[in-house]
Amino acid sequence: MSHKLLINPIYTSFGIKEKHLLQECIHCGFCLPTCPTYIENGKEMDSPRGRLYLMEAAMNGEIDISERFFEHIDLCLVCRACETACPSGVQFGKLMEITRDVTHSVRYKSSVSKLISNFILSVIIPSHGWLSTIFKLGWLYQKTGLHWVTKNTFMKNILPAKIRNINESIPPIPFKRFAKNNVQTFHAIGEKKGRVALFTGCVMDHLFPDVHAATIRILNWNGYEVVIPSDQTCCGALHVHSGDGKTSKQLRDINLSVFSDRSFDIIILNAAGCGAHLKQYKQENNKDNPTYPFSKKVKDLTEFLATVPLRNPEFPLYLKVVYDEPCHLIHGQGISVEPKQIIKSIPGTTFLSLIESDACCGSAGSYSITETEMSLKVLERKMNHIASTGADCVVTANPGCQIQLQWGMNRKNLSMEVLHIAELLDRAYQKSNGYPLP
Ligand code: SF4
C-alpha cells in the first residue's frame, strides 16, 4: 500500500524547523561505521545518511510513504550512535521521532493492527492496573512451569519463530511491582543531605523492583531521602519511538503535574531510556515553559552520584566486570565516565574493557519484539565481544539492556551475571555496618 504525494504526511507536516534540522546533514558518512543496522546489512538505506535521504525525499514529495519506506525507517534502533559520530550535529533521534509521529496515521496495513497497537500504547502501558494483571499472569506462567515447558520441550518447535524468540527472552517475573498506590518516603541514613524523587517508570516498576530497592538503599546510605510519588506514569519514550506522539504528550503532562506539585530539587532515574526521554521534554520548549526546569532536574542515578560526596564501599567484591553502555545513557545523555568511575571505586573489582561497549545491544524498547531478526544479529555481535572478555559479570544501566543481555547469555549458555549498576554498588555496600538489608 502506498500513499500518494498529496497525502504524504511528511510532505505536509515537516515545517521550517524540521527542514532546517534535515539540512544540517553534510552527507560525509562518518556516522555509517557506527550504525548497527548498516554494519549488519551494508545497505545505504539502512544507514543514518540513507534514512536522512529518505526523510528528505519524502519531505520534498519525491517518494511515496510505502512499505519500503517503513522497512528502512522501522529498522532503525534509534540508538543515536550516529549523533555521537556526527561532526555536523544532526539531531537524528529527534528527526526519527518526528518522522514516525507524522507517518503514524498511515503506517499500519490493517485497522486491526492499528487498534492493537493503539490499545497497547495508550491503554496498557500507562496503566499500572493493566500491567499488574499482565505481569501476574506472566508470574503464574513461570511458576506453574508452563514457561519451562514451552522453552525446553517439543512445544518450542510448534511456536512460530518470532513467538519462540520472544518467549525465550522473557526474564523471571516478580510477583509484585515496586511502587505502591500511595506516596512512599524512604528516610536518609545519618545526616540528611537532601530529598530526591524517584521516577519508577512502567515496565521497570513491575519487572525490576530489586533495582529500585537497591537504588533507594544507595541514596539513603549517602544521606538522601527518597520520595516516590504514586500518581506518576510511563515517561512516554516507547510511544514516541512508535510514532504515538499524542499519547506521549499526554503522559508528559501527567508527569509534569505530579512532579512539579511537590517541589523536588532532583528527580532520579535508573532507566537510561526514560531519563533520555524526560530530558528531551525541554527541547520542545523554551526557558519560559514549565517543562524546562523539570527536565533540568532529571538526573540519571550515576550522574547524580558523581556530583555528591559518595561513601566509598569498604569491602572488596573480587569480580571481573565489563560495562555495556546503554545507548540512551551514552548517546542520549552523554553519560559515560560516571558509571565507570562508580564501578572502579569498588574495591577488589577488576574493570575490563569491552570492544564496542558503546554499540547497541539490540534491545531498543520494543525493537526486539518488532524487529526480532535484526535485534538478534546485533545481540550476537555484542555477546561475542562480551564472551571474549572472560568477565564474571556484565553491568549496564537500563532495564531493556538487562533483559536483552540476559537473553544473550542464555542463548550462548554463558554463566556471567547481568547486573544493573545499582545492584552492583548495593552489593558492594552490603557488608558495611548499618547499611539496610535487602
Ligand atoms: S539511530 Fe542507530 S540504528 Fe538508527 S540510524 Fe542512527 S546509528 Fe543507525
Ligand code: SF4
Ligand atoms: S555524520 Fe552527520 S553529517 Fe555526516 S552523513 Fe552522518 S548524519 Fe550526515
